Amino acid sequence: MCRSIKTLREPYTPAVTDADVQAAALQYVRKISGFRAPAAHNAAAFDAAVAAVAAATRTLLDDLVVRSR
Structure with missing residues (x-):
């Protein structure tokens, strides 16, 4: 896939902008x-x-629930 696309969910990116x-x-x-x-x-x-x-993408990020370990 495209290497310039970064992970946009926490904890990889704390604040995702539009x-x-x-x-x-x-x-x-x-x-x-x-x-x-x-x-x-x-x-x-x-x-x-x-x-x-x-x-x-925005819907996915808004709906994801990231659980703590």
Whole structure:
């Protein structure tokens, strides 16, 4: 997978910003699509995918329960 995507849950990242989530989503979509930047005719699909991945990521992080050892 993409090595530049970092773990965004505690305790690895104490405070996750929307910018962190957006950056991870963008890297994921770039990796999956094979495009660093989409052509104009694919821009809407690319941007929608980034938004969907960011939303799913935020939901996941908000819903995770991290138990102490």
